[in-house]
Amino acid sequence: MTTNFKIILCFILLPLLCYSQKQKDSLLVIWENTKVSDTTRANAYRDFIYKNYFESKTDSAYALALRLLDFAEARQLKKQKADVLILLGEIEHIFGDNSKASKNFELSLNIFEELNNKRGQAKAINGLGISYKKVFNLDEAKLYYEKSLELSKEINDTLLISKTLVLIGNIYNWRYKSDEALGYYAESLKLAKAIHNKRAEASALINMSNSYIQKKDYKQSKTYIDDAIKIGDSLSSYNILSHAYRVLCHSYFKQMDYEKLISSADELLDYGQKASNNEMIGDAYYFLFEGYKGQRNFDLTVKYLELSKDNKTNTDDIITVKTLEKIKIDNHRTKDSLVNINKTLKTGMAYQKEKTNLFLAWGGSLAVLSVIAFVIYRNIKRKQHKAEKERQDEIDEKEKILKDLELSTIDAMIEGQEKERRRLAADLHDSVGATLAAAKLQFDYLVKHQNNNQDSEELTEKISTLLDNAYVEIRSMAHLKNSGVIAKNGLLPAVEKLANNASGINGLEIEVQSFGLDQRLDNSLEISIFRIIQELVTNLIKHAKATQATIHITNHSDNINIMVEDNGVGFNPKQLSKAKSKMGITSIDRRVESLDGKFTIESEISKGTTVIIDLPL
Helix, strand or coil: CHHHHHHHHHHHHHHHHHHHCCCCCHHHHHHHCCCCCHHHHHHHHHHHHHHHHHCCCHHHHHHHHHHHHHHHHHCCCHHHHHHHHHHHHHHHHHHCCHHHHHHHHHHHHHHHHHHCCHHHHHHHHHHHHHHHHHCCCHHHHHHHHHHHHHHHHHCCCHHHHHHHHHHHHHHHHHCCCHHHHHHHHHHHHHHHHHCCCHHHHHHHHHHHHHHHHHCCCHHHHHHHHHHHHHHHHHHCCHHHHHHHHHHHHHHHHHHCCHHHHHHHHHHHHHHHHHCCCHHHHHHHHHHHHHHHHHCCCHHHHHHHHHHHHCHHHHHHHHHHHHHHHHHHHHHCCCCCCHHHHHHHHHCCCCHHHHHHHHHHHHHHHHHHHHHHHHHHHHHHHHHHHHHHHHHHHHHHCHHHHHHHHHHHHHHHHHHHHHHHHHHHHHHHHHHHHHHHHHHHHHHHHHHHCCCCHHHHHHHHHHHHHHHHHHHHHHHHHHHHHCCCCHHHHCHHHHHHHHHHHHCCHHHCEEEEEEECCCCCCCHHHHHHHHHHHHHHHHHHHHHHCCCEEEEEEEECCCEEEEEEEECCCCCCHHHHHHHHHHHCHHHHHHHHHHCCCEEEEEECCCCCEEEEEEEEC
16 A cells, blocks of 8 residues: 555645755756757756656656657657657566566567667667567577667667677576576677776676576675676666666575575565666565475465565556556647646746636645545555465465375376376387287297298398397386486486487487476475476487587576477478377377467478477475
């Protein structure tokens, strides 16, 4: 309730705040000066928003940006309209509304292309790339970043080049190629220092710190993040500070230093709330949940687990308040805004009458907003009461849930074992059984034609070959089937042993890369994931003709991502339906579907195959 009320109050006072600052801020003086050109006024107001609101008062920045958009549209200022659309897109990214952000960047790009403005195109393209990265479409994001980098270099814009290099480095970092990512970050840092841009410098330092966490060099990571925090403090930038403390939380989480994790997460939550950044707030709740869970503090663990779940409700509240702000700002876009009325009063035109109208307008506005604030307050209190009751019910049933969970886990394990037994029987029947059946037919024929020495030798050689093949198939299956040991050691050791056993077959070398698998998953889920990877490895051996393959397993806290890449012969994706039964893809697809997951295959002839699987937790 307090946060919502502050936002509403801030918006009520926004026109007067702007008016009172015009003596202090030269940019606002230019905006208020109707004697200068509309283009100059719009540019000054945009710079004023970035300077005074974007980093620390994001809600107010959103309201002011909408006002500037209306100003640019009314005066047909195409370039200024495109600029403010980029500003709105950046704010929407902070709010967590990726869809609206993408639409604003797309509209901006169309205008800049019409104007042949390459700098504006590069900025808009970067924004679209960030939108794609937020939905984990890394390939598409990289294409956008590379196009932006090309345009930035054409116009020799050092700042844009520096920012784009960081974005490209982030793609490599997400793919666990930290050394390649550090190369891009180091080049970006060098350019940022050359032009003395502290914000770009902080961005490079934060991402370099994140890469060193991936390399488990926590000491070097801490050095870079401390430098970034100093810059954030010097600029009073909530955006820089929240990103820096998120990386610091990640470092302490990896080191299992729960005391420092909780302290850093509190800072992240504070700066995330000040910047109205829902993504940072959600991450703070998650790290606080992990920290208190590590300290075995049950009450606070449950508290922050519930806050993480309720984060969507908080987002809905913010969107509601933001809608109210937009309605309010629309009322101030007209010729008779409160600022214009105040100026009219100073000219002496109908002083007493206008003064009376002004008080009436203020009183009416306050009355309406008071009613709205009361409704919002009552709604929030009702939600809080409901949440407290639900929390109490959950605590009362905790023991029952734990027992049910234990039983369901055992049932799932038994079910998985039964499915695996049926699958092993099918493999024996389809593969080894067929080979032994052929050997038996050859043996029967040999018995019936013992007198033909020439035929006997040839048949004996065929039977020997078939029996050798059966032995090799059984041995290979035994290696692959027995490499799991999931129940004892967990998913990651099982996959690593599977890769080790499969390496060397047909010249194939398999590497396993993991992230976030510090703790065990649900046993039945681990078995299902292992069987999926096992089927993919079997396909590599039988069909890919690859010499190198990599298995990526990433725990994103709310989902598991599995990516298997190889340099094999590949195939035409248009013919995937014909290859499904041959490669066992149908069974993999069914496994993934049963887990409510997403299954994607990317392949090109002679350029290998990439299989991507996302499973919710």
